Amino acid sequence: MEVAILFAMVIGLMLIGVPIAISLGFSSTIFLLVLSDTSLASIAQSFFQAMAGHYTLLAIPFFILASSFMSTGGVARRIIRFSIALVGHFPGGLAIAGVFACMLFAALSGSSPATVVAIGSIVIAGMRQVGYSKDFAAGVIANAGTLGILIPPSIVMVVYASATDVSVGRMFLAGVIPGLLAGTMLMVTIYVIAKFRNLPKGEWKGWREVFEAGSEAGWGLFLIVIILGGIYGGIFTPTEAAAVAAVYAFLIASFVYRDMGPLAGKNGAPNLALWQKPIALVTAFVHRDTKDTLFEAGKLTITLMFIIANALILKHVLTDEQIPQSIAGMMLDAGFGPVMFLVIVNVILLIGGQFMEPSGLIVIVAPLVFPIAIELGIDPIHLGIIMVVNMEIGMITPPVGLNLFVTSGVAGMPMMRVVRAALPFLGVLFVFLIMVTYIPWLSTFLPTTFMGPEIIVR
Amino acid sequence: MSSHYEPKSAFGRFIHELEETVIAIILGAMVIVTFVNVVLRYGFNTGFIWGLEVVTFLFAWLVLFGVSYAVKTTAHLGVDAITNLVSPAARRALALLAAAICLAYAFLLLKGAWDYWANFANLPQTTGRWFPTGLEEMKRTSYRGWYEVVDIPFPEWLRWIQPIMNEGEDYEKLPRFIPYFILPFGCALLLFRFVQVTLRIWKGEAESLIVSHEAEDAVEDVAHMNREG
């Protein structure tokens, strides 16, 4: 009962325009003060420890930073050229290339909105020029952008791993097959629509263009090898991988692509080569572009972590009042099996996803459902992937759908029109969600093959 | 590009630039320390054992220092579906109500932050469960200036604080009151920024406390490419 009031209060505050983070934190604080003997000092401690005590969450600022360097530094542009060269000649080619580019960028970036901004800002304009409707273009990109959190690396997976103490490396591996599958399903759907509606296709420019574009994009795409190779090759932990990715992205952007930093050509002038301005080796680190990118990534980290830290205060309330145990007891007493349980999890997350930012929602829901899942013999990694796919759907459904907001901004169209545009492809994601939910193999095959079966310590 | 916030005075511009620079420097330092430790471990089989702890504290500094900046520039995420539907007068009333809640939140958090930090700095906590009703009488256990962090060594140039904070005993590691200081400091800034934004809403200079989406700024630069021409 109390917990229902708590959640009603959170949602009520959000709806009158209180920031999400403060809706969570304020409601939780009031509850702790009224219901328990917890002190305000303990709430401040929780808040501080959200950052200082969760080593895995450290990956968040680093992945955001890597993503910022890649967007600013021209990686996205080169990935798109490569995608068009490779698949642009199919019916619906540019749209398929857009999805393919989103998949590639998703493999570099941990965030979905970042993927939409990086790819969408270029591809949507390109699609319109060759005769696609704006709605079709926006719908494709809003959906494909959600792959940002499913294809590793993924900030949402990092948060899940932190909330449940499963291994981040395992979660990343688990996202590979579902990510490829979801991307393929979207591309096939576009292909079918394109055949049916006779959508424009590009021309095949030959293997030469593929290789040229590929080798240009290769510098950026090599980051995939660095991240996954580094983690599974035993060079660094997933958190450190994110920091290495950020450093690599900075070096590529400043010294190889030179679209930002001291070597970037001003006002359309060609970019300088390093030998023309060797001092750049020093100045790049303190260049205005570098500072701005660091600052932008820092700001995004701050707003995201403010939500997560306050969600952790809410989690403190739930733990303190032993809510997870009572919910688990209720569900197990009701005799739910794994199938019914997963339906319920999906429904909770789909509803929650309407209101909440994904990372915050995972922080709150994971501790509630995790113990039950373990009890029912559901693989924690499988559960994690189900949650991520739900979060993807939440991102393209109103009222809080980060990808919708971003797409409407990027495409310059009203949000409700984006919602309608995204709808047909949302259907694809729903089918995909059902597949992921009831075919555990999709999520567990790679991690089990490469890392052995999941150990359940609890 | 960073925000819609335009500082009005020279002093305001200075502070604004300072805040953005601090945020950039903290994040940059986090990346560098982590990266250097990877290189040292993989390449040289060594490393700074304190690296991880330093980075987690910097992470806390980044967020706690930055939340107030995000309030100032209206960068916090929220839901505007309802507030966009109602009349301007009702919208203003809701915004003021929301602002009052933010003020209450920041106030409670600041009290908690002070209470948490104070004993680590040998200072008295406030009494009272919700509101500070006074200062506690210091007990034997209220002096926690001796409490050190886990891995970060104590810097030699700070030895002069030992007689003040640790009864003259030597610190081996950094005392906790130093990294924890950001908590009351950041919360005080947060409260200050909420007071400012509340006044702005009151005077009609601002409409709400939230952006409707996080990527608004980044998006603006590219949106023109897609608008109907």
Place this chain on the structure above:
Amino acid sequence: ACEGDEIVIKFSHVTNSDKHPKGIAASLLMERVNAEMNGKACMEVFPNSTLYNDDQVLEAMLQGDVQLAAPSLSKFEQFTKQFRIFDLPFMFRNIEAVDAFQNSETGQAMKESMVRRGLLGLEFWHNGMKQMSANKPLISPSDAAGLKFRVQPSDVIKAQMEAIGVSPQPMAFSEVYGALQTGVVDGQENTWSNIYGQKFFEVQDGITETNHGIIDYMVVTSVDWWESLPEDVSSQLRTILNEVTVERNAAVGQVDADARQAVLDAGATIRELTPEQRQEWVDAMKPVWEQFKDDVGQENIDAAQAINASM
């Protein structure tokens, strides 16, 4: 759950509640307190770090937000450097020697040694003796030289590792399995219960039975809270806690042996050392004692060695 005027005792710890020696003991304590002190007091256990981790829990205890905890003994080095004796390599011959030391006058005095810092030790809980493992066979200390080991944050353990040429690496516990598997770190040291519970043996070449150190816990409470309890409550709580301690500490040898056997049954290699081989490890690590002699107190080291000799 707790009723209106019962005294609430929150016990926060970091392990599971039914397989780990500490978790089992905490669960048993909760059962008995809730059955026998019903109406007077009630206990809630928060396992798996759901409320606090080992470092935060002591801060929360001083603040009055949690009443009982059982962190590993290394955590108390920050409060009193004496506790470093429990991390010194080869200080205790076996868990019986640890038990005898803790129950000696010196050991009992250590429970009171943090009162000036606001904590009161109530009981010692055992886990077991530490073993070593790596991604290659470890027979002599030179086998470990040049490797990277994940260690608990403790200056003593860091020095112990450096003494045999190992590079100590701090790491979040949840990432250790993956790090051992991929080779981010090469090895680790732990008790049989932890090696089995975390399945570390799956991703290591084998376990070398060094018995070179111990992992133990101390049940602590805050002085302020303890002194605020009515006399009958604190004495009954103390009695129950002591009975649980005696019962579970006696059983811990069996838990340890079972875990060792389970590791063996799972197909892992366990390498036993001959007395000569073991002496090599002792010779390599023992110089660390000198480094921490002043923190620990020579008289305490002597007391521990006297107990070893009598075993």
